[in-house]
Amino acid sequence: MMNATEKLAAARAQFPVTKRLLYLDSAHQTPLSTNVRAAIEEFLSEGHEMGGPKPVWLRRAEETRERVARFFNAAPNEIAFTKNTSEGLNIAANAVPLEAGDNVVLIEGDHPNNAYAWLNLKRKGVEIRFATLKDDEIATAETFRPYIDERTKVVTLSHVTFHAGQVHDLASIGKLCKDRGIYLVVDAMQSVGVVPLDVKALNISVLAAGTHKGLLVPQGLGVLYVADGLDELQPAYLAMSSMANPPADYIARPEDMVVRKDAGRFEFGNVNLPDLQALSAAIDLINSVGVSDIQKHVSALGDRLIAHLDELGVQLVGPRERGQRSHIYVLALPVDKWADYFARNQVRVSPERGGIRISFAMFNTLEDIDQLAKVIRKGLNEESLAATVQAD
Structure with a gap:
């Protein structure tokens, strides 16, 4: 019998979009799985x-x-x-x-x-x-x-x-x-x-x-x-x-x-x-994963995301406490700058009233969150560089 990690890996294999994009937009819509x-x-x-x-x-x-x-x-x-x-x-x-x-x-x-x-x-x-x-x-x-x-x-x-x-x-x-x-x-x-x-x-x-x-x-x-x-x-x-x-x-x-x-x-x-x-x-x-295990998984992804955001100095709009949050996280990043930036870097997200919305599904992984953090860090560096150039 497969453990939870193996079940999640098997589920991820059903979503070929994960090979093309960093898909973090399931609160908008989920991509088609192979079996669907x-x-x-x-x-x-x-x-x-x-x-x-x-x-x-x-x-x-x-x-x-x-x-x-x-x-x-x-x-x-x-x-x-x-x-x-x-x-x-x-x-x-x-x-x-x-x-x-x-x-x-x-x-x-x-x-x-x-x-x-x-x-x-x-x-x-x-x-x-x-x-x-x-x-x-x-x-x-x-x-x-x-x-x-x-x-x-x-x-x-x-x-x-x-x-x-x-x-x-x-x-x-x-x-x-x-x-x-x-x-x-x-x-x-x-x-x-x-x-x-x-x-x-x-x-x-x-x-x-x-x-x-x-x-x-x-x-x-x-x-x-x-x-x-x-x-x-x-x-x-x-x-x-x-x-x-x-x-x-x-x-x-x-x-x-x-x-x-x-x-x-x-x-x-x-x-x-x-x-x-x-x-x-x-x-x-x-059901191959189980809704309870899906909830635990996306909450763990949220833990990883919040740790990265704290390190990067990016504010979270919604609640931080486990049990009060699930799979949707809004980052206080200006939509007019960051929506296009994420799109150019093959990261699928949504603009939201408080900033950029990141949302997880069972096919997302901790590595996805680490990759997102790298993209955000790069964007913050570009933003700082652009501001410095403009100030000069």
């Missing part, structure tokens, strides 16, 4: 050569639903497939029974697509409140408590933030929401596949995530968890697939508008079958 590409190619071949064995594809989609459910400690009937995180969050915002005068609490500066999903409800008289939080702080129950009153119906936040890498304390927030009868809606885009998630233990009501980051699948597929028993959450849109009794003759029955009890009531017709086949292959790859 093979799954997509298999789907295309079946459609090309056999006209599309749709019953087979649908069976595989249900198998993938079961595998996704296990990722979250959920039941398959609590999982629906969407287009992306934003669609899932909008489904949640329009499903929760909110009335004029009710309020929703978010974190100021969290991902805008979550904010817009709820801000859109202001036209219905719903109040949107923003809790404040610094980039080096994590959200806990105490972050939200001052903003909650008897008309608070929803607390919503990202599990891991895209802009500073905080890993928020969902356990305390979930307990607060459960105690107060508040729905907890979580954006897990940056955590799924990297940080273990137990929706039951965390008392999550609704969770939305896309698959093109930690789940290793191209854009166009999302997953939505809706806790069983929340029958009052009703879909804003209906399709035949949403109905409890879909008509076998494909003729709508106005007298029977009962929707499904499970999360399938939020699915609208055909799902993204090629990406679902790819997701099954991606889960195989993720």
